[in-house]
Amino acid sequence: MISLYFHIPFCTKKCPYCHFYVIPNRPAYQQLLSEALALEWRMQQPLMEGRPVTSIYFGGGTPSLFTEIGPLLTQIPRASDCEITIEANPEESSLELFSHFVQLGINRLSLGVQSLDDRSLQTLERIHTAERAKRAIFDAAKAGFKNISLDLMYDLPGQTEESWAFTLDQLRDLPIQHLSLYNLTIEPHTSFHKRKVQLPQPELSLQLLQTALERLASLGLNRYEISAFARPGFESRHNLGYWTGRPFLGFGPSAYSFWEGERFRNVANIHKYARALREGQSPVDFREKLPYPAHLKERLAVGLRVREGVNLATFPLDADTARVIEELKRNNLLAQRGTQLQLTERGMLYYDTVASEMI
Numbered sequence: 470m471i472s473l474y475f476h477i478p479f480c481t482k483k484c485p486y487c488h489f490y491v492i493p494n495r496p497a498y499q500q501l502l503s504e505a506l507a508l509e510w511r512m513q514q515p516l517m518e519g520r521p522v523t524s525i526y527f528g529g530g531t532p533s534l535f536t537e538i539g540p541l542l543t544q545i546p547r548a549s550d551c552e553i554t555i556e557a558n559p560e561e562s563s564l565e566l567f568s569h570f571v572q573l574g575i576n577r578l579s580l581g582v583q584s585l586d587d588r589s590l591q592t593l594e595r596i597h598t599a600e601r602a603k604r605a606i607f608d609a610a611k612a613g614f615k616n617i618s619l620d621l622m623y624d625l626p627g628q629t630e631e632s633w634a635f636t637l638d639q640l641r642d643l644p645i646q647h648l649s650l651y652n653l654t655i656e657p658h659t660s661f662h663k664r665k666v667q668l669p670q671p672e673l674s675l676q677l678l679q680t681a682l683e684r685l686a687s688l689g690l691n692r693y694e695i696s697a698f699a700r701p702g703f704e705s706r707h708n709l710g711y712w713t714g715r716p717f718l719g720f721g722p723s724a725y726s727f728w729e730g731e732r733f734r735n736v737a738n739i740h741k742y743a744r745a746l747r748e749g750q751s752p753v754d755f756r757e758k759l760p761y762p763a764h765l766k767e768r769l770a771v772g773l774r775v776r777e778g779v780n781l782a783t784f785p786l787d788a789d790t791a792r793v794i795e796e797l798k799r800n801n802l803l804a805q806r807g808t809q810l811q812l813t814e815r816g817m818l819y820y821d822t823v824a825s826e827m828i
């Protein structure tokens with residue numbers, strides 16, 4: 470089984486915290502991307518032969534802005550129960566657009582809501598309001614989406630517990646099945662970074678996370694991965710693939726792939742990406758195949774993100790990693806039952822420490 474990821478880089482406006490490769494939504498870029506994706510699709514055919522596609526993810530950017538999703542999807546042979554996700558932003562959504570996606574066979578929607586408090590949305594300099602976001606969620610349900618996921622962000626500048634609780638409390642009335650929860654990080658080369666925007670202190674940050682964990686549990690959204698919550702049966706198949714090492718191919722500028730133990734990335738520039746493909750060249754500008762034991766350590770650290778953990782019987786551990794695991798167990802960050810190793814509740818809170826110790 471394999472997964473496919475399509476990076477569609479269009480955005481109406483660049484958010485000040487965004488570190489993804491995004492470009493304005495212009496007809497000329499739409500055309501360029503459409504032609505280049507068709508060439509890349511043809512180039513990668515030999516790799517995919519005989520490998521059933523279990524999930525497809527249109528991410529970005531704002532893939533819902535791409536006018537060629539339909540023609541692209543029709544080319545992809547896939548398992549009948551294939552999970553097909555598209556990301557969308559509330560401000561560019563409508564009942565009509567969502568109905569179109571449902572007709573195309575897209576069965577999962579990921580909405581970039583980020584907050585249901587207008588003050589926080591203004592802090593993030595998002596275009597949409599909380600009301601607009603809620604309307605988009607109800608439109609999606611009305612259009613027939615039975616698997617709707619929201620992205621929410623916390624740890625925002627000036628965010629208080631009350632403002633965060635205000636967002637979380639509104640989830641109760643929404644027809645959602647999945648939620649991805651991110652803390653804001655200030656990445657280099659972003660506008661927030663240049664402006665030296667300050668984030669909440671670690672104590673408040675932990676408190677905000679704990680508030681979210683309590684509220685989401687009370688709504689029946691189970692934490693099945695460090696940052697992902699779902700009603701039973703709605704865990705993201707695509708994302709579980711990333712965390713458990715399923716091979717995936719990425720298409721589009723800046724898209725990553727993981728294939729036969731190698732990670733590679735397409736050039737993050739639509740012109741270079743399209744030119745390479747037009748000339749029959751690979752658009753990949755970065756490749757990495759970690760040697761033993763580094764690749765096992767990385768797989769272990771990523772696999773531990775999932776609540777059920779990893780089966781150590783499938784990891785031929787070196788002495789150094791085995792020693793680190795014992796230390797993390799002593800510190801109540803990891804627990805082992807038989808050969809299954811998983812994060813403790815404390816380990817879920819301090820996953821970054823576990824991962825950095827491991828790698």
Ligand code: SF4
Binds near residue numbers: 480483488529530
């Ligand atoms: S909408 Fe998403 S992808 Fe686009 S600029 Fe904002 S954060 Fe980045």
